[in-house]
Amino acid sequence: MRSTPKRIGVFAAVALVLRPTNAMVFGSSSPARLGKRSTAKQVVDKCGGPGAFAGRTAVVTGGASGIGLETCKALAHAGCRVIICSRDPSGYAARCEQEIKRGGAYAVPDAQLEHKRVELSELGTVRELAQELNALETIDFLVLNAGVMAIPQRELTSAGFEKQIGINHFAHHLLYRLLEPKLCAQPAGCRVVTLASAAHTFGSVDTADLHYSKRAYTPWGAYGQSKLANVLFAKAVADRNAANGVRSVSVHPGVIRTPLWKHVPGASWIGGALISAFIADKSIEQGAATTVYACLSPECGRDDHAGVYLSDCAIAVPNAHARDPALRAALWEATEQQLAAAGFSAAPK
Numbered sequence: 001m002r003s004t005p006k007r008i009g010v011f012a013a014v015a016l017v018l019r020p021t022n023a024m025v026f027g028s029s030s031p032a033r034l035g036k037r038s039t040a041k042q043v044v045d046k047c048g049g050p051g052a053f054a055g056r057t058a059v060v061t062g063g064a065s066g067i068g069l070e071t072c073k074a075l076a077h078a079g080c081r082v083i084i085c086s087r088d089p090s091g092y093a094a095r096c097e098q099e100i101k102r103g104g105a106y107a108v109p110d111a112q113l114e115h116k117r118v119e120l121s122e123l124g125t126v127r128e129l130a131q132e133l134n135a136l137e138t139i140d141f142l143v144l145n146a147g148v149m150a151i152p153q154r155e156l157t158s159a160g161f162e163k164q165i166g167i168n169h170f171a172h173h174l175l176y177r178l179l180e181p182k183l184c185a186q187p188a189g190c191r192v193v194t195l196a197s198a199a200h201t202f203g204s205v206d207t208a209d210l211h212y213s214k215r216a217y218t219p220w221g222a223y224g225q226s227k228l229a230n231v232l233f234a235k236a237v238a239d240r241n242a243a244n245g246v247r248s249v250s251v252h253p254g255v256i257r258t259p260l261w262k263h264v265p266g267a268s269w270i271g272g273a274l275i276s277a278f279i280a281d282k283s284i285e286q287g288a289a290t291t292v293y294a295c296l297s298p299e300c301g302r303d304d305h306a307g308v309y310l311s312d313c314a315i316a317v318p319n320a321h322a323r324d325p326a327l328r329a330a331l332w333e334a335t336e337q338q339l340a341a342a343g344f345s346a347a348p349k
C-alpha cells in the first residue's frame with residue numbers, strides 16, 4: 001500500500017512532465033484556429049462538416065470508451081461508417097449507440113456503426129479481427145487507440161509479453177501488419193493514427209528486455225516504454241509507405257480523465273479530484289480532437305506530415321529517443337521477431 005505523500009508525488013511527477021510538453025507545440029490555440037481547446041466536433045466542422053466523409057470507413061480500437069468513443073462519434077458525424085472494436089461488443093454496443101446517436105453535447109442519429117470484438121492481450125483475436133477487416137471494401141482511417149496505463153504489477157499477455165507494451169504496441173503492430181497489404185493496395189490509401197502520449201518521455205525502449213524480464217518493472221516506466229514504442233511505430237509505418245497513399249502519424253491527445261486512470265492509486269476518490277484539478281488539461285471532447293484532426297485534415301495527408309507526432313491539432317516534437325532511426329529499426333525488428341516466435345508472423349511486405 002502506498003502512502004498518501006507518495007500518491008501525491010506520483011501526481012506531481014505526472015503533472016510536471018506532461019504540462020511542459022504541451023508548451024512544445026508549434027501552432028496557435030487561438031479560437032480562430034484548431035488547437036488545444038478545440039473539440040472533435042469543431043475539427044469535423046472545420047474539415048468539411050457533417051457528412052463530408054460519407055462513404056469512408058473508419059476502424060477504431062478501444063472505441064467503446066473515453067477518447068475512442070468520442071472519436072467514433074466525431075467520425076460518424078463526419079459521415080464515416082465506423083467500426084467500433086472493443087473487448088465486449090455485446091455488452092458495450094447499446095451504450096455506444098446511445099452515446100453516439102442520442103447522447104452528449106450533440107447527437108448523430110443516422111450514425112452508421114458496427115461492432116467487432118478484439119481482446120488485444122490475446123493475439124488470436126487480433127488475427128480474427130484482421131480477417132474480418134480484410135473483407136471490408138476499404139479502410140480509410142485506422143485508429144489504433146486502445147490502451148492500458150500504469151498497471152501496478154508486471155502482468156503478461158497470453159503470448160508472454162509484458163501487458164502494457166503487449167496491448168499498446170505489439171497487438172496494434174500485428175493488426176496493422178495483417179492489414180498492410182490491403183491498405184497499401186487501396187487507391188485512396190489510408191490514414192493510420194496511433195495514440196501515443198507525452199508520457200513517452202517516462203520510459204526507455206530496451207529491445208533486449210521489452211518485457212521487464214531483467215529490468216525492474218515500474219508501472220509508469222512500462223507505460224512510457226509502450227507509448228515511446230507507439231511514436232516509433234507510427235514513424236516506421238510512414239517510412240515504409242512513402243511511395244504509396246498510406247499516411248501514418250502518432251498523437252498525444254492531452255491529459256484527460258477517463259477510465260485509463262483506473263490503476264492510479266486513489267483515482268476513484270481524492271486522486272480523481274486531483275487528476276481533474278491539477279493534471280487533466282482537456283475534456284473528452286477536446287481529447288479526441290487531435291485524433292480526428294489526424295484522420296480528416298488535408299495537412300495530415302501531406303508528405304511533410306508523414307510520421308509526425310501531433311498534439312493540440314498541430315505538429316509537436318517528441319523526445320530524442322522517439323526520433324532515433326536506429327531505435328526505430330531495432331524496435332521494428334524485435335517486434336516482428338517476437339510476434340513470429342509467438343506464432344503470429346505477418347505476411348512480408
Ligand SMILES: NC(=O)c1ccc[n+]([C@@H]2O[C@H](COP(=O)([O-])OP(=O)(O)OC[C@H]3O[C@@H](n4cnc5c(N)ncnc54)[C@H](OP(=O)(O)O)[C@@H]3O)[C@@H](O)[C@H]2O)c1
Nearest residue numbers: 062065066067119120121146147195197255256258259260
Ligand atoms: N486519457 C489520457 O489522459 C491520455 C493521455 C495520453 C494518451 N492517452 C492514450 O489514449 C488512448 C485512449 O485512452 P482513454 O483515455 O480513452 O482511455 P480509456 O477510456 O480507458 O480507453 C481505453 C480503451 O482501450 C480498451 N482496451 C484496454 N485494454 C484492452 C484490451 N486488452 N483489448 C482491447 N481493448 C482494450 C479499453 O477497453 P475496456 O473499456 O474494455 O477496458 C478502452 O475502450 C490510450 O492509448 C491512451 O494511452 C490517453
